[in-house]
Amino acid sequence: MSRFPSLLAALCFALPVTAEPLGLGRVAEPDEIAAWDIDVRPDGLGLPAGSGSVMQGEEVFIEKCAVCHGDFAEGVGRYPALAGGLGTLQDERPMRTIGSFWPFLSTAYDFINRAMTVGYGEPASDDEIYAILAYLLYSNDLVDEDFVLSRENFTSIHLPNEGGFYMDDRAQTELPLFTHDACMSDCKTDVEITARVPNSQ
Amino acid sequence: MLTAGPALAGDPAITEMQPWRRDLGDPIDDAPYGLPSPFESDVVRRRVEWLTPDAYTAINFTPLHELDGIITPNGLCFQRSHAGAAQVDPAKYRLMINGLVDRPLVFTLQDLLRFPRENRTYFLECAANSGMEWRGVQMDGVQFTHGMIHNVEYTGVPLRYLLDEAGVKAAGKWLLAEGSDAAAMSRSIPLEKALEDCLVAFKMNGEALRPEQGYPVRLVVPGWEGNMWVKWLRRIEVGDKPWHHREESSKYSDLMADGRTRRFTWEMDAKSVITSPSPQAPVLHGKGPLVVSGLAWSGRGSIPQVDITLDGGINWVKARLSGPSFDKSLHRFYYEFDWDGRPLLLQSRAHDSTGYVQPTKDALRKLRGVNSNYHNNGIQTWHLKSDGRVENVEVS
Known part of the structure; x- marks a missing residue:
């Protein structure tokens, strides 16, 4: 029992009550969850049943994707290339494609399904998405031309740069360097302009 | 006498009658939703055509050089979309x-x-801000x-209230936030962040979110890169791993x-920039008293x-x-001095409440190279x- 009942009562009225559910909203129906829960993870969670071959994928890709990404997934205009660039990540101009950069194939399934079958893209069935991915693996020289991708063999495919990513380490590598007393006077002996906007006066 | 007569000595803006003095102004019903003065028509968001493939997966830029204080007017908040700005019917809005x-x-x-609401002011910075300056x-x-x-000052419901309502299972460690637009933008967010300070927001600066900012509901992820602030928010999934x-x-x-x-480079490092003078805001008054104005911010706290x-x-x-000095919000700074007309190399340097000091661009390049695209918080130099x-x- 509180020794300060009036204060406690005042606090109860003053602060939002969050520990107990308010009973707002309603339970989501299984069909509703199925309609929206489209995400796919690297461990295969979320992948639908289905399969598609490189040959089928080439046909679908040329019909539905090539207008922006090129027949060989080389990219058109500023729309991205999806193939090539392997071994360029330390170059002056690295090429970041599914083959050279992306860590997980599941990301491509998820993205094509969520964003490339509507809006910019064309509707595609689950089998067609598997086929497009098979063709993109082939375009990146990662599988042979008779390869068939399916839910069953999906997680056995590892992209070349899977191990090239690491968790943000700024707290260890940068924050100690940049947490210091700042110099306020005579911090340099002289200063020169070293770079200007191209074509400026 | 207010009628025309012989020309008087002095400033015609004073000695001659101006139309806004002589005539009635606009009727009160002319602008049910008010707009800026026509003389401010240059104060607009602008796009850089070569930066993106088209006008749907695209970005435009806030005219910082024209603004003051810390709040960005809603119509000038930069917009980024990956499949255009969705127009969502609020009657059909659902959050799962x-x-x-x-x-x-x-x-x-x-x-x-x-649900109980909160009002909080936060900056939203795209991770790619200043990204075009990595190479020079x-x-x-x-x-x-x-x-x-x-x-922007957001009004919204703490995300933790909604999660409490659903009851997060012990295995739940990550959230997937997902939009309802044609990109169905999706980002993984650690549960701790959601419980700490994320908001499910429906108002910006007091009024409904603008369509291009996620109307009717967006996620607010304070201090973290703008892409995570999913617009047109339709779904939060709780999982045990990131996606x-x-x-x-x-x-x-x-x-x-x-x-x-x-x-997962989520936090925005401390940063500042002088907004005036700057290339779009030259000094037109010559030497003498000059006001330098700018902005500073940090994703890890406030700016002392x-x-x-x-x-x-x-x-x-x-x-x-x-x-005002709020955590994870823009701060406005000034420096007033008597300019003698000599060329200057102007820079600003932010300190945040963790003790972090904004580094030079070269210090960042030494650690990261020039191909990281994002998170360029280096010191900016303007040559006046x-x-x-x-x-x-x-x-140098």
Whole structure:
């Protein structure tokens, strides 16, 4: 029992009550969850049943994707290339494609399904998405031309740069360097302009 | 006498009658939703055509050089979309919470309005802000070097209230936030962040979110990169691992010089920039009293100090902060001095409440190389010339 009942009562009225559910909203129906829960993870969670071959994928890709990404997934205009660039990540101009950069194939399934079958893209069935991915693996020289991708063999495919990513380490590598007393006077002996906007006066 | 007569000596703006003095102004019904003065028609968001493939997966920039204080007006908040700005019917708006929860739930907009609300002011900075400057100076104006940022007072429901309503299971460690637009933007967010300070927001600066900012509901992820602030929010899934989706692996990840890539670089490092003078805001008044104005911010806290140099970093003085100082919000600084008309190399340097001091661009390049695209918080230099024009430069 509180020794300060009036204060406690005042606090109860003053602060939002969050520990107990308010009973707002309603339970989501299984069909509703199925309609929206489209995400796919690297461990295969979320992948639908289905399969598609490189040959089928080439046909679908040329019909539905090539207008922006090129027949060989080389990219058109500023729309991205999806193939090539392997071994360029330390170059002056690295090429970041599914083959050279992306860590997980599941990301491509998820993205094509969520964003490339509507809006910019064309509707595609689950089998067609598997086929497009098979063709993109082939375009990146990662599988042979008779390869068939399916839910069953999906997680056995590892992209070349899977191990090239690491968790943000700024707290260890940068924050100690940049947490210091700042110099306020005579911090340099002289200063020169070293770079200007191209074509400026 | 207010009628025409012989010309009087003095300023015609005073001695001659102006039409706004002589005639009635606009009737009160002319602008039910008010607009800026026609004389301010140049104060607009601008796009850089070559930056993106088209006008749907695209970005425009806040005109920072024209603004003051800390709040960005709603119509000037930069916009980024990956499939255009969705126009969502609020009557058909639904927010689903599913996955590792005791009760998967669906909320309408009216349901959200029945939870306790909070009002908080935060900056939203795109991770790619200043990204075009990694290889050297490129953009001719603060709107383009630093304009992927805005600062807004949000009204919303703490995300933790909604998660409490659904009951997160013990195995739940990550959230997937997902939009309802044609990109169905999706980002993985650690549960701790959601419980700490994320908001499900429906108002910006007091009024409904603008369509391009996620109307009717967006996620607010304070201090973290703008892409995570999912607009047109339709779903929160609770899971035990991150999803590694496109915008957190192939994009919004930071390629280092050694060819390896940092992922999940969520926090925005402390940063500042002088917004005036700047290339789009030259000094037109000649020598004499000059006001330097700028912005500073940090994704890790507030800004207790900003330093200014006029000589490219040899000597620094403390700027004057004016206006509210909120965590993870823009701060406004000023430095007033008597300009003798000599060329200056102007820089600002932010200190945040953790003790972090904004580094130079070269210090960042030494650690990261020039291909990381995102998170460029290096010190900006403006060269103020004797004639008052300002150019974007880098200095030794």
